[in-house]
Amino acid sequence: MKYKLLTLLLFLIPCLVEAEPDVFKLDGKPVPTIVAKVNGVSIYSIQLESEFISFKLRAQFQGEKISPSEEPIIAREVLKSEIMKEIITQKAKSLDIEISPEQIDSQIQGIEDKFPNHTAFITALAFQRMNIKSLKKKIESTLLEDELIRHEIAPKVKLKDDTVKNFYNTNKSQFMKPALYRIRHILISTIPSPQKSADEASHKKALHMTRMINEEAKAKAEEVLQKVKTGDNFEQLAKEFSEDEVSKQKGGMLGDLHPGSTIPEIAESMVKLNEGETSNIVSSSFGHHILKLDEIVPSVLIPFKEAQSDILNVLMKRETKKLFKEYVVDLEKTAKIEIFI
Structure with missing residues (x-):
């Protein structure tokens, strides 16, 4: 409505x-x-x-x-x-x-x-x-x-029999599934900076603690990165060190991602990797990530049969709008x- x-x-x-x-x-x-x-x-x-x-x-x-x-x-x-x-x-x-x-x-x-x-x-x-x-x-x-x-x-x-198929054939770029990146990661979490406080001494103390914790996180991430670079099994490292409680149980698996479906820092890094490659440390608001690209799932054309009903609905609405305007x-x-x- x-x-x-x-x-x-x-x-x-x-x-x-x-x-x-x-x-x-x-x-x-x-x-x-x-x-x-x-x-x-x-x-x-x-x-x-x-x-x-x-x-x-x-x-x-x-x-x-x-x-x-x-x-x-x-x-x-x-x-x-x-x-x-x-x-x-x-x-x-x-x-x-x-x-x-x-x-x-x-x-x-x-x-x-x-x-x-x-x-x-x-x-x-x-x-x-x-x-x-x-x-x-x-x-x-x-x-x-x-x-x-x-x-x-x-x-x-009414639509002609070939209208839907013709629309599909002339607009195939609209029916391409984007390339997907099968990504694993190891996350070492950081904490955000404390909010400004009226008590300056308490605020400085909180800032100091935050800095110490985040420096330890960075050091730990670099230590894990060295293990990755020397050939240790990525999935085992994820299970042992990652602080992403959901993905660590699956060897760090985040799933099949496209750049628009994840945070910008991961998106920017993952598209530069080749299959089987790992990244350096990628920092985000969540912490420090180490990525591994298992596989690139190529962009594919959605088959006509899968797109047919959606195309039909769109064209029917267009025709309805046109006829109603004339009416x-x-x-x-x-x-x-x-x-x-």
Whole structure:
């Protein structure tokens, strides 16, 4: 469901309690109570204001700022979207499509559950110039659109027999499994530096202890590295010296990794190794690692049969979106639309 903005408001709750409702203005000019009509049904300024606030919050979250002179232009685009939603809602209702109160209540509960409490939820709604009633209407509109697509568009979505295979053949780079590195490691743990303390003497003592422990860890790692270099069995060394309690039982085995699935320090080092090679000491926030590359599992193309259903889903969604857009454009042509801003 498309209610991410309400969840975004979670981060803004401390500020919301200070927000006071004001007359809705665009570039300093008051907005009329009714901003548009669709087949005689009014769209009110409070509805436009709610969606306009949503737009501004998303822009703010992305580090963008809307100037007052841009407000009327953006508001008209937001209003166009609200007009299309009203056209879709009217069409769905004309086909006797209904959404049960239980469906709507379930969606509302799912949204409210993301908030720490009911008060925070209501506060977020109020900040967006909404209440439970208007949220129910918004949810009903979204569900009606989903049902309209299911009734009117989905049955008409057809793909040619070779469409899926052609997409696979022309986009094979998207279906490559990345090369994997079968990695073992020996970890000698370190501890982080202590946080700053008001007691300077205690802080210095903690720093000294940390330095001693980490120097001992580095010395131990160098000692184990020498054993690796002189040919001692890596798996046995891992079982004896590694402080990674999970992997040490498996001879230090971390598994089949690709660079994006592990910490940067290990990723950078492992891709430079040849099969059977071991690394020098690799330091990370966890401590000092010694790596061994058992095997490189080559990048392979995912077989068509494995990718077929995913490709079909993607192409069906694309075609559905395309047909629905055309469907709504046709509805718009026959609708009586009046805009007052």
